Amino acid sequence: MGVPDVMRAVCVTRHGGPEVLELAEVAVPAPQAGEVLVQVSAVALNNTDLWTREGAYGSPDDPDALSGWRGPIDFPRIQGADVAGRVAAVGTGVRGDLVGRRVVVDPAIYETAGLDAHPVGLMGSERDGGYAAYVTAPAERVHDVTESPLTDDQLATLPTAYGTALGMIERGRLRAGETALVSGASGGVGLALVQIARARGARVLAVSSGSKIEAVRAAGAHDVVDRAGYIPAQVRASAPEGVDVVLDVVAGELVGEGLPLLREGGRWVIAGALGGYEVAFDVRRLYLHNAQVIGSSMHTPAHFGLLMDLARRAEVQPVVAAVFPLDRAVEAQEELSRREHVGKIVMHP
Template identity: 40%
Template sequence: MMGVWLTGHGGFEKLEVRSDIPLPVPAAGEVLIKVAAAGINNTDINTRIGWYSKGVSDGTAAGGAAGFQTSNDVDASWSGTPLAFPRIQGADCCGRIVAVGEGVSPDRVGERVLVRNMLRSYVDYRPWECWTFGSECDGAFAQYAKAPARETYRVECAWSDVELASIPCAYSTAEGMLHRARVEEGEHVLITGASGGVGSAAIQLAKRRGARVTAIAGKAKAPRLLDLGADAVIPRGEPLTDHLDRESVDVVIDVVAGPGFGELLDVLKRGGRYAVAGAIAGPLVELDVRTLYLKDLTFHGCTFQDDEVFENLISYIERGEIRPNVSNTYPLERIVDAQEEFLSKGTGGKLVLVVPQ
């Protein structure tokens, strides 16, 4: 089959488009999916460049094209364990089931599906453990992929394959953060990186919960974020306290970190909650611990997702409670062009790869 092999940690040269990749064979409890579309996510790039290694202290963009010389393969995956190469990446998978392994009903053949991107089947559903589809196992950057049947969800809706492929990683990350921080109706939520896939998903999902949303993004992207439901948009780089009172925010949803981290804590109320699932501006921040304990703040690091998070997303789609936010598409073989656009941060919303049929 045709697909993209990641041959090691590094620059774009580590992405190898091939037409001789062996077709995956579903084992017991698995399904084989003919992939239609696959979204681009920050985790794909972070994995390729080895950004998760403790040897890296810069933001993703600093090594997005060429990788990091300081990355160590031993801890360069998000799970902290070495990856096996070659690996087919791609956390977002939309397609149709074309075959099933032992123990899976053949009636599932033909279903249009999304694969849960944080897989628990392969770790026997142990607490706080999971694999990422396209990291610890092969993912969706190929014509076919296999996945656990019980974590492959039929979706009944009028969305296109491209639109569905924009959902799994970004929206589950956003929903997982809101779920972990227990965002409730009437609360004020501040969202960083709001024009990206996770941030724009968080806007919709927070509004769905009845929250008031302030987004942080480039000034030119404000109209789109207001259209998605944000109540206000703060231009990226401007002091937060020029726009918000101190101690006026209940929850911060952060995927940026970096130099602006301290300001986020300044605007949190006493007893406020901070949830983080990314650090695109840099993973090392300065924390005055007195702010943490004197304001009784709660910090949530968000990777693992409770089972209900992805199941809820499927229901939101089918009930029309959220909508896709796709900015551009590329054929799978132009994955490097897609990642270059992703790294430019010039467009808001999701970039999706269309897989040849």
Template identity: 55%
Template sequence: MPTSTRAAVLTHHGGPEALTLESSWQVRDPGEGEVLVRVSAAGVNNTDLWTRQGAYGVPGDPDAKSGGMGPIDFPRVQGGDVAGVVVAAGHERDETWVDRRVLVDPAAYGSDGPDAMPVGYQGSEYDGGFAGYMVARTDHVHDVHDSPLSDEELACLPVAFGTAARMLRRADVSEHDTVLVTGASGGVGVALVQLADAAGATVVAVTTAAKRDAVLEVGAHHTVCRDEGEVADLVGDLVPDGLDVVADVVGGPGLGDLLPRVRDDGCWVIAGAIAGPVVELDLRRLYLHSIRLVGSSMHSPRDFAHLAELARGGSVRPPIAARYRLEEIHEAQEAFASSRHVGKIVLLPHA
């Protein structure tokens, strides 16, 4: 069992300099109910950048430096998306996990039960997968040994697809719905497109003209290009009868403009704010038309178990935009922040 590993370690909130590459980061022994995972691939997410920047704010002070769940204990190994192989167990009863290929659930839950709420996040409240090895709880690893997906594809799933799965479940998306997906070329956006399409819904994706073909290829039925006109007007022309669901990871001023395009009894579910966390909207559009405005964060145990089942069956196939070695993490995060890609950026700790 290794005693040290390479790891990308967050030392404070800040720019790229806050994230350092350690060549001999100590690997702790797994305890009872834990296993040691050799990380095959780890996905990059907005959460990693926002946690590094401390960009989540706190109640009453949206500009305060904070992680998503509050203050971060430094140093911290980042990385919420992990696929790998179990190489050791902390107790003999857990040794059946050894040599299994696994997908790691990155959420820490505040209670038991299939619909428990996340209270912590791997790579934020506890160490994650931007390392050669990591310790995971046995109730957080899911066997995907027979999945047709590659390790790199599996590593695209936990955060983005887990977030998307919960969003669509909270919005009760079905085959009868027309669903608008904002930010459709990003990790969660692509996941929303693929999962809504798999549910039989009609998917309208907001993207750019340069990314239109790629977004259609991953499963969107129609696109609205924000660089070709006002999104609300374009949506009104495309879907004159209105939208059943908006699955939003963008936020910003577009929320107020698009809200009138949602049908009566429709739903707006939001899990991101990359266009701005503070918005104005006409509350009359909500209550007069019985529109549900639903906040959604990470997945529940039920959502992640469903995601692992989809992975085992190969029902989703996340596109990989780029691959980087662990020592190229700054380049990987820079590429991620540029938003020029479609799909996920993946780190390979052992490449």
């Protein structure tokens, strides 16, 4: 397939509000040795897009420092971690038969080459991403999903949300027959947690509110507690024997209030801070019950491989809430920030 010299892309020019997003014509990147060039069919939005744009991640030394996902950003930066598309060209050392294949890109930048490596960077923050017609990626991070029955829009929703969810479930060692509590269940990661935990054979309790409750139940939750009420009391009523694993993207007050809900040896896995990043809890509820609080940042290469197997077999059914063209990126991010949707928001470059 022919590749043009220039393309449209949405760049972040500095940290700030939606006004720092700029639609521009830029050069199509050339795949370097060991890389492929992917023509983007769909790119999904994530809260990481908002927080990277705002510089909201802080640093270990300064919680208020302006920062991308894992450090300072080189501007201008093309956003977008979640890409589905087709391989348009390959760099030296990469198999030519990949050209034309339908792929999903693992957006993580890993600390080492091993299957259990931790992510230390993210496409769209530490390197250019998929708010563009084309994006480059290391060949080993591009997964062939040509035969998947999922649509390109559905495939694009998988990397960050479902990758994060699967990483949480793996690190939390959730097993069939256990009870899992999912916070923030109507969001991208939350809905993914509900679907994957249900597929694992767990009993799934979810936290949501209002009109979203039925959508969360339809995604596979056995029971849904209302965020507008007192969550611990509702969970105790639904699961009087306690919860084995909490899969939490909210944190904040929920951790201190909810830690006594864990059964002996329970695990509380945190991968977000929608409810606040400062947490206080009674440490006796931790050590006296052999409980664990586990931090989980995205996925490992091994986790992502498991996720792509699920995608090829369509064992998860991602929910696409809305689709925008690339030139409405500002509107798409504003829609994301309102958090009134269920599922994922996708753009078409």
